[in-house]
Amino acid sequence: MKTVQVNIVTPDGPVYDSEVAMVIAKTISGEIGVLPGHIPLVSPLSIGGVELKDANGKSEFVAVSGGFIEVRPEKVSILAPSAEVASSIDLARAQEAKARAEERLKMKNDEIDFQRAELALRRAMNRINVHEGNV
Incomplete structure (x- = not known):
């Protein structure tokens, strides 16, 4: 092949x-x-x-x-x-990053950069999904 x-x-x-x-x-x-x-x-x-x-x-x-x-x-x-x-993704670290990003998105103040928090959440969820084989 x-x-x-x-x-x-x-x-x-x-x-x-x-x-x-x-x-x-x-x-x-x-x-x-x-x-x-x-x-x-x-x-x-x-x-x-x-x-x-x-x-x-x-x-x-x-x-x-x-x-x-x-x-x-x-x-x-x-x-x-x-x-x-x-195989090299640290699942605990990715889950912590996901939780932090979700907390930032829940905050309702002007100091939070929602676009940046949303991207951080997408990256963390991607790492979790890839680690679990859900691509």
């Missing part, structure tokens, strides 16, 4: 580098599936999970907080502000 090289990189360094049979990612215009030989494209990503399927159909998940995906016939590159492989 053909494979495609996948690199996921953040400002802190590489997060994932391997060959897979298929990549499924959430772009801002919808979900895309990428197989080896896919036509070239570049698209912004939304906060979500990236599913990486190997030749045996086994999936690995990576939580990304936006960024861009660049697809070439033989390589997929994802550049994200932050990314974590599901």
Whole structure:
């Protein structure tokens, strides 16, 4: 079975580098599936999970907080502000971040930046979902 090289990189360094049979990612215009030989494209990503399927159909998940995906016939590159492989996500920390964001959203004063709190909540929920395999 053909494979495609996948690199996921953040400002802190590489997060994932391997060959897979298929990549499924959430772009801002919808979900895309990428197989080896896919036509070239570049698209912004939304906060979500990236599913990486190997030749045996086994999936690995990576939580990304936006960024861009660049697809070439033989390589997929994802550049994200932050990314974590599901197995390395600290679930307790993600749940604490979710609780903090929910508390901020409940506050009714001018000092709260609701957009920032909402994004923090989305990122925390994404990390929890990816850790649990709910992409």
